[in-house]
Amino acid sequence: MKYLFKKYEFESQDLAETRIAALPHTEDEEGNEHPSHSHTVVKLGYIFTEQPTFDEDGELLTEGVQSDMYSVDVLWNASEITETDEEGNQEIDYPYGWVSKEIEVEGNGVHTFAGRNF
Amino acid sequence: MANTFNLGNGNWAQKTEKLLAYNAENDNYKPLPFDFDRGSTATRVNRDGLIETVGVDEPRIDFLNNTKGHLLLEPSRTNLFSNSNLFTSWAKEATVTLTPNYGISPDGTQNSTRMQMSENDSIYVSTTSGLTASVYVKGVQGETIRLSNGSSVIHTLTGQWDRIEVYDSGSVSTLMTINTYLGATARDIELFGAQREAGSYATSYIPTSGSTATRSAETCNNAGNSNVFNDSEGVLYWECSSLYNDLTNRIISVSQGNQNNTVQLYFDASSNRIRGTVRAVDGTYKCVLNYTVSDTTDYIKAAIKYKANDFALWVNGVERATDTSGNAPTGLSEISFDSGSGSLDFYGKVKDIRVYNIALSDSELQALTT
Numbered sequence: 081m082k083y084l085f086k087k088y089e090f091e092s093q094d095l096a097e098t099r100i101a102a103l104p105h106t107e108d109e110e111g112n113e114h115p116s117h118s119h120t121v122v123k124l125g126y127i128f129t130e131q132p133t134f135d136e137d138g139e140l141l142t143e144g145v146q147s148d149m150y151s152v153d154v155l156w157n158a159s160e161i162t163e164t165d166e167e168g169n170q171e172i173d174y175p176y177g178w179v180s181k182e183i184e185v186e187g188n189g190v191h192t193f194a195g196r197n198f
Numbered sequence: 199m200a201n202t203f204n205l206g207n208g209n210w211a212q213k214t215e216k217l218l219a220y221n222a223e224n225d226n227y228k229p230l231p232f233d234f235d236r237g238s239t240a241t242r243v244n245r246d247g248l249i250e251t252v253g254v255d256e257p258r259i260d261f262l263n264n265t266k267g268h269l270l271l272e273p274s275r276t277n278l279f280s281n282s283n284l285f286t287s288w289a290k291e292a293t294v295t296l297t298p299n300y301g302i303s304p305d306g307t308q309n310s311t312r313m314q315m316s317e318n319d320s321i322y323v324s325t326t327s328g329l330t331a332s333v334y335v336k337g338v339q340g341e342t343i344r345l346s347n348g349s350s351v352i353h354t355l356t357g358q359w360d361r362i363e364v365y366d367s368g369s370v371s372t373l374m375t376i377n378t379y380l381g382a383t384a385r386d387i388e389l390f391g392a393q394r395e396a397g398s399y400a401t402s403y404i405p406t407s408g409s410t411a412t413r414s415a416e417t418c419n420n421a422g423n424s425n426v427f428n429d430s431e432g433v434l435y436w437e438c439s440s441l442y443n444d445l446t447n448r449i450i451s452v453s454q455g456n457q458n459n460t461v462q463l464y465f466d467a468s469s470n471r472i473r474g475t476v477r478a479v480d481g482t483y484k485c486v487l488n489y490t491v492s493d494t495t496d497y498i499k500a501a502i503k504y505k506a507n508d509f510a511l512w513v514n515g516v517e518r519a520t521d522t523s524g525n526a527p528t529g530l531s532e533i534s535f536d537s538g539s540g541s542l543d544f545y546g547k548v549k550d551i552r553v554y555n556i557a558l559s560d561s562e563l564q565a566l567t568t
Contacts, residue, residue, distance in 0.1 A: 082237075082255075083237045083254070106539060106540070106541045108447070108541070108542070114541040114542055115541070116539070116540045116541045118235060118415070118417055120237055120238070120274050120412060120414040120415065122274075122276055122412050131324070132324060133324070134289075134322075134324045134372055134373060136289070136291060136320060136322060136373075136375075138324075138372040138373040140372075153412070155237045155238070155412075155414055157235070157237065187408070187409075188408065188409040189409060190280070190409055190410060191276070191409050191410045191411070191412065192409050192410075192411050192412075193237060193238040193411065193412050193413075193414060194238040194239045194240065194404055194405075194411045194412060194413050194414075195238050195239025195251070195253070195254055196237075196238060196239075196254075
């Protein structure tokens with residue numbers, strides 16, 4: 081399996097950002113950091129469980145209701161997180177802090193990767 | 199001149215995970231494949247001018263406004279519409295009539311939505327700021343329709359399918375609307391393929407059905423070998439356009455798999471600037487040549503010549519910058535659509551890439567880049 085589609089919920093945006101920032105990066109000559117991994121990370125944020133509604137002028141009619149968990153979907157590139165032991169056995173080794181935040185949802189939930197089903 | 203590496207120029211071959219470049223020396227075609235990755239499907243405009251979906255890890259040769267085709271490389275984007283072609287789910291004013299599956303859409307099937315309306319009518323969805331909204335629209339040539347998303351555009355219809363886009367850079371946008379406010383004259387149009395995406399420009403259409411969907415970023419790397427690239431002298435040439443003048447570095451490089459010895463040609467982080475660089479002696483020598491064009495979203499023909507004490511950047515037929523001191527790189531072994539070390543991926547439209555294993559003459563470079 082070349083790609084692995086996983087869904088996660090974090091207690092806060094800060095925690096999610098910390099985990100995302102810890103994925104491999106490089107620094108350019110100006111000191112700017114750029115991802116050097118090829119995983120696709122999608123920050124879904126605090127998902128609306130009830131959508132807000134607006135009138136035709138954009139005025140808020142009813143407030144939305146948001147989850148208190150911060151959601152992130154990741155399409156992992158398996159080759160970049162595969163460990164090979166001395167016997168040549170291969171195992172997926174997710175980066176620190178992700179496994180415990182993994183969730184399951186019905187269907188695709190609110191988001192998917194084009195052409196894929198969760 | 200010895201042209202040892204070619205990609206494109208109307209000669210495209212691709213399959214899952216591979217994009218084929220070639221060495222045509224002595225009329226003996228040797229394949230030099232790139233490794234290509236994209237974890238999702240994506241869409242392109244095919245030779246017939248229709249939007250079609252291509253599979254996971256399949257390179258996209260796109261024919262939008264280009265009969266010879268171009269390699270389309272895009273960053274990851276998410277279409278925030280859950281049902282991108284379901285306009286009947288939008289809120290509408292009472293005098294608007296929506297008819298789904300009305301006409302032939304840009305994907306060649308009968309799935310456009312007819313929108314009949316009066317003056318000062320609209321359909322709308324709630325949205326957030328910082329997004330680019332886009333939609334395909336077809337209507338009577340010369341009439342006008344308005345797309346609002348924070349700011350607005352009034353688009354003059356062509357009688358064909360047009361894609362309209364509006365970027366909301368502010369912080370107040372709450373609605374995306376298709377409307378006939380402020381004198382827009384259209385009363386009967388067809389709609390297809392709405393998209394809202396984070397970013398300042400619209401990328402290729404991402405169809406959605408039931409949930410938002412992300413097109414993964416594309417990488418295209420690691421073609422060629424040390425026999426293809428000459429360390430002591432050569433030329434890297436491309437004909438490319440950027441997707442947008444977005445002030446990021448978008449690099450194509452010949453390298454040894456890192457940035458210590460590289461020949462790079464790219465759109466850089468300054469507005470509309472083309473940059474050629476050569477790094478040598480494990481990165482301790484660096485030649486930087488710059489030239490600013492009027493618009494990098496137009497196709498640009500550019501070449502960087504490298505040879506010890508003889509470096510030049512040519513853009514659109516003219517030598518734009520030179521450096522007459524410095525070392526040539528060593529260990530060149532691959533060409534990639536990134537910096538050489540896996541970062542600063544190139545995103546844009548690529549018509550043609552060539553590498554020559556000698557430093558071409560001025561007249562040859564002029565002809566090549568004209």
